[in-house]
Amino acid sequence: xxxxTQTPRNRITKTGKRIMLxxxxxxxxxxxxxxxxxxxxxxxxxxxxFDVKDINKGEISDGYSVSxxxxxxxxxxxxxxxxxxTALYFCATSDIEQREQFFGPGTxxxxx
Amino acid sequence: AQSVTQLGSHVSVSEGALxxxxxxxxxxxxxxxxxxxxxxxxxxQLLLKxxxxxxxxxxxxxxxxEFKKSETSFHLTKPSAxxxxxAEYFCAVSDSGGYxxxxxxxxxxxxVIP
Numbered sequence: 001x002x003x004x005t006q007t008p009r010n011r012i013t014k015t016g017k018r019i020m021l022x023x024x025x026x027x028x029x030x031x032x033x034x035x036x037x038x039x040x041x042x043x044x045x046x047x048x049x050f051d052v053k054d055i056n057k058g059e060i061s062d063g064y065s066v067s068x069x070x071x072x073x074x075x076x077x078x079x080x081x082x083x084x085x086t087a088l089y090f091c092a093t094s095d096i097e098q099r100e101q102f103f104g105p106g107t108x109x110x111x112x
Numbered sequence: 113a114q115s116v117t118q119l120g121s122h123v124s125v126s127e128g129a130l131x132x133x134x135x136x137x138x139x140x141x142x143x144x145x146x147x148x149x150x151x152x153x154x155x156x157q158l159l160l161k162x163x164x165x166x167x168x169x170x171x172x173x174x175x176x177x178e179f180k181k182s183e184t185s186f187h188l189t190k191p192s193a194x195x196x197x198x199a200e201y202f203c204a205v206s207d208s209g210g211y212x213x214x215x216x217x218x219x220x221x222x223x224v225i226p
Contacts, residue, residue, distance in 0.1 A: 042202060042218040090155055099144050099206060101214060103155030
């Protein structure tokens with residue numbers, strides 16, 4: 001079973017709709033992250049959380065919100081989706097000792 | 113502030129040839145450095161990392177990278193390319209403090225020509 005799972009894997013929606021992307025992990029890590037990937041731009045950090053009570057904005061948080069429901073769950077919401085939020089979204093986890101990040105398989109979101 | 117520059121968004125090599133993917137970083141504190149690989153329709157997975165100690169780091173699938181502080185570089189190499197190496201490669205830098213914020217480069221797509 002995958003250590004970091006994301007649902008849905010693909011989603012097509014319309015402008016103005018509210019969308020939630022979910023991430024779950026079984027790695028036992030405290031730290032979780034949301035990134036978006038766009039061609040030629042690499043990965044950009046949207047939000048990150050160091051534990052259930054700690055939520056921080058990344059470099060491109062406008063238009064997004066997050067919820068850390070439990071150590072294992074970190075959700076990303078688009079309150080009112082717009083076409084330029086069409087992208088590949090990744091959830092990741094890390095622990096303070098190992099440093100590397102472990103990524104989910106991604107959610108491909110298309111906003112029409 | 114930290115940043116990563118990957119030279120060349122696309123690199124093509126022949127099967128069996130040397131692979132060299134370039135990465136330069138900037139960091140105000142001693143960095144931790146990473147290379148990740150992304151195969152089509154998959155998430156990123158770690159190839160190798162440098163934290164402290166030996167500057168030549170060996171990773172999975174025959175890849176290695178050398179941390180050169182004087183050149184602020186962390187280039188990725190593999191002596192002989194395989195078709196299965198075709199993927200996108202990302203260099204990343206993290207601060208060595210407790211915050212661990214990671215900054216990724218824009219990626220290099222590696223094409224391996226038979």
